[in-house]
Amino acid sequence: MVRYLMKILLTMGVAVSLTCPAGLAEAYEVQTMPQVKAEMLQADYWIHKIANPDQVILNPGQIEEFNREIIRKLPDSVxxxxxxxxxxxxxxxxxxxxxxxxxxxxxxxxxxxxxxxxxxxxxxxxxxxxxxxxxxxxxxxxxxxxxxxxxxxxxxxxxxxxxxxxxxxxxxxxxxxxxxxxxxxxxxxxxxxxxxxxxxxxxxxxxxxxxxxxxxxxxxxxxxxxxxxxxxxxxxxxxxxxxxxxxxxxxxxxxxxxxxxxxxxxxxxxxxxxxxxxxxxxxxxxxxxxxxxxxxxxxxxxxxxxxYTRENVIRQAFKMQGERYGWGGMLNGRDCSALVLEVYRCFGFRLARNSDAQRLSAGKTLSFEGYSVAYREKLLQSVSPGASLHFSGHEMLYLGEDSGRYYVLSDLGSFAEIKAGETELHSVRVRTVVINDLNVTRASGVPWIEALTTAKLLEKTSFTDLANHPDRAVIENLADNYLVQGVSATEFNPEGTVSRAEFAAMLCRLWKLEPDQAEAQGQFTDVSDQWYAGVVGAAVKAGLFQGSDDKKFHPEAPLDRAQVAVILSRVPEISATGADGDQLEKFRDRDSIPSWAKEAMNKAIAKGLLRCQTPDQIAPLDLVTRSEAAVILDALLKMPAGEE
Known part of the structure; x- marks a missing residue:
């Protein structure tokens, strides 16, 4: 009877009375997934790793607006x-x-x-x-x-x-x-x-x-x-x-x-x-x-x-530990998407029913597709605990990192393992809410971390200095997709200039170019271990940027519109196409375009990548602002398939 009581208390995360006989607290160990320690079964273990876990992410009014955004994005599902x-x-x-x-x-x-x-x-x-x-x-x-x-x-x-x-x-x-x-x-x-x-x-x-x-x-x-x-x-x-x-x-x-x-x-x-x-x-x-x-x-x-705080999300999810998996909610249980949905109902969210729709819904969306395992792990470090992680057919709630492994709480149907002394994978039917790390293997033999497609955070970017800005929606949508960043959590500085390093970072995020610090260090004397070293190397390796004759990249130098047009012209899909006629003749300041930039600016205007300052001015030597760079990124994102 005492051993049975201990099992219940351990499962619930209840502290064991000090009056128990010596060693009894460790007499019964609940079974766990591989690489899961007993202390990981406590919500506080993960909450203590979160910075400001009790900070309110969205207030009730903002959640109501978020629900309306879900309906706008998924009009056939919600x-x-x-x-x-x-x-x-x-x-x-x-x-x-x-x-x-x-x-x-x-x-x-x-x-x-x-x-x-x-x-x-x-x-x-x-x-x-x-x-x-x-x-x-x-x-x-x-x-x-x-x-x-x-x-x-x-x-x-x-x-x-x-x-x-x-x-x-x-x-x-x-x-x-x-x-x-x-x-x-x-x-x-x-x-x-x-x-x-x-x-x-x-x-x-x-x-x-x-x-x-x-x-x-x-x-x-x-x-x-x-x-x-x-x-x-x-x-x-x-x-x-x-x-x-x-x-x-x-x-x-x-x-x-x-x-x-x-x-x-x-x-x-x-x-x-x-x-x-x-x-x-x-x-x-x-x-x-x-x-x-x-x-x-x-x-x-x-x-x-x-x-709606990260602490509350984790605490709610941990109340479901050990519960039976229920396909589509049968057997009074939950499947993986229902677990996420019902946790978030406690804060007033009205999520889509299925995993794919939740992935495509409103919120901040980080894509893992196309990246190596090493870079996926780096990206996970920027994901807040409580976010949902997705791959085809499954979703889970992210808990955080521990000793180089990345953990989730998952309403798990099955996984695959190799039994001792064997070489073939065997499917293990779990059908239980568990904690596991992302090195768990799918039936296909692919580890979860390699299968990940998306992280979804139920929150929205809101920059206070964009309140009346005409490009606010574009900029905040790009930020929600991790393609641009603010100068702080609450400000974007839309009229600030864009440096060569900053624009390189934007293009790397857009085209999923993994950082290559060694490439930059091998080519440029003014790039070593700064934050931009990796993106500079990746952008140069992709042929988007070039350095100067003195082996410098000049990462902090601001870009003007002519220079940005030349960078864009190096994109293979753009460089391989021509402009439809002379797009520059209508501009009265066309003679101020440097000769080395005329063809590039002609293409950029033809493809809608550069907005005109006025109907008859192209302003080639004006410095590109942060908001303008975001609009360029949005135009690249929306180019027809095969033209980006």
């Missing part, structure tokens, strides 16, 4: 349901509901699914019941449930006897979640619904239908609880069996009952030391009713959203 269409045509609904059945053999238990099963499922989709114009309905989930691709509770696998994987599982949906009802199954037992980030079939018994005004009012209740524990459970309630011992998982939002509406007693008890929430329930006719439910203040909940 919705403000209040703006959702009130009707759908037959053609529109058929397009989303009539999802193709698997082409490969599928299994229900040990048996191959027969053709007759698919035929019956097709009838259940009730496509013949669609009208030319279909009005939507509104409702709320009355419990955590599963959104399915087809209207059935059957578990259908891609191999025999795997009840933990369901091809039909689309997503879990939390309790008290608003949905738009688009259609119903032939037997009326399923609704086809849209939640804010996912479509699917939901058991009708798990939905309470209401009018639109009630639906909007409940979503807009100003005071609410957020479940911040891995899960909480209501007390047993013999008077309301539909909510008795109901479970709520992390990120669930539950409106609070107004103080003036609280009764003196509730179903035979006084609810002292309890929050009282307003829960949606389904009555006998399937319509929405609300009931009050007490939640003890000892439960892991918070009034309103948690402050």
């Amino acid at each position: 919705y403000n349901l209040a703006d959702y269409p009130s009707s759908w045509t037959r053609e529109q609904l058929t397009r989303v509901i009539d999802y193709p059945f698997p082409s490969e053999p599928s299994y229900m238990g040990a048996e191959v699914v027969a053709a007759s099963y698919w035929q019956q499922l097709k009838r259940q989709m009730n496509l013949d019941g669609l009208k030319e114009k279909n009005q939507v309905q509104y409702g709320f989930t009355v419990k955590r449930s599963n959104l399915k691709i087809y209207p059935t509770a059957d578990v259908i696998g891609d191999e025999p006897n795997d009840p933990a994987f369901d091809l039909f599982q689309n997503s879990a949906i939390l309790a008290a979640e608003p949905v738009v009802i688009l259609h119903h199954s032939l037997d009326q037992q399923w609704y086809y619904v849209q939640m804010y980030n996912c479509l699917g079939w939901l058991p009708a018994a798990d939905v309470a239908v209401c009018d639109r005004n009630t639906w909007l009012d409940y979503q807009n209740e100003p005071d609410f609880l957020v479940v911040t524990g891995n899960y909480i459970r209501l007390d047993q309630d013999p008077f309301l069996p539909q909510i008795s011992a109901m479970e709520f998982t992390m990120g669930t939002r539950l409106p609070l009952v107004k103080p003036e509406d609280l009764p003196d007693s509730m179903r035979g008890r006084r609810v002292y030391q309890n929050y009282v929430v307003k829960l949606p329930v389904r009555n006998m006719s399937g319509q929405l009713e609300f009931v009050m439910a007490p939640i003890p203040i000892s439960h892991d909940v918070t009034i309103g959203y948690l402050p």
